[in-house]
Amino acid sequence: MFRYLCVAILAVVPVASAHAQSPNFCRNSFKPNEPIETRFMGFNYALMMHVLAEKYCGAKSTPMRQRFLGYIEKQGCGPGTEIYADTEKAIAHMEGASLKLLAQDGDTTLKMSEKQVREWASTAAKELGGCDALKKAHDAELQP
Numbered sequence: 001m002f003r004y005l006c007v008a009i010l011a012v013v014p015v016a017s018a019h020a021q022s023p024n025f026c027r028n029s030f031k032p033n034e035p036i037e038t039r040f041m042g043f044n045y046a047l048m049m050h051v052l053a054e055k056y057c058g059a060k061s062t063p064m065r066q067r068f069l070g071y072i073e074k075q076g077c078g079p080g081t082e083i084y085a086d087t088e089k090a091i092a093h094m095e096g097a098s099l100k101l102l103a104q105d106g107d108t109t110l111k112m113s114e115k116q117v118r119e120w121a122s123t124a125a126k127e128l129g130g131c132d133a134l135k136k137a138h139d140a141e142l143q144p
Contacts, residue, residue: 026075026076026081026084027081027083039075040072040087043083044090045128046068046137047064047090047091048094048102049128049134049137050068050137050138051064051094051097051102052125052134053131053135053137055099055102056121056124056125056131056134057125057134057135058135059134059135059138059139064091064095065088068087068091069084069087069088072084099117100117103117103120
């Protein structure tokens with residue numbers, strides 16, 4: 001009886017291990033009960049902070065692609081990975097967007113006045129620590 005149990009276990013193990021896969025930590029999306037990689041969780045906030053520092057607070061314009069995509073590559077997630085593609089798309093959107101388009105969250109059907117855009121930018125900057133903090137973060141080096 002013990003032999004049959006051992007044979008059954010040995011027959012099932014290769015099948016189970018063939019379907020198992022290591023988690024892909026270069027993604028943004030996760031399935032239920034899957035471990036979450038936290039390295040890139042605040043990336044969208046960092047992108048928005050960078051853009052607000054430049055477009056609202058007057059920080060010197062610096063290339064976002066080299067800074068953020070370079071950081072992702074240093075983490076082992078190069079072109080072709082989900083996090084890289086999503087960040088590249090977000091950078092393209094933010095680089096070409098005006099402060100008004102960012103305030104409207106890309107919805108061109110919203111009609112915001114210049115005053116409303118400034119209020120949005122002011123509120124967003126305050127929530128992210130104010131212009132001094134945004135400029136400091138903008139000028140800081142990303143650490144791998």
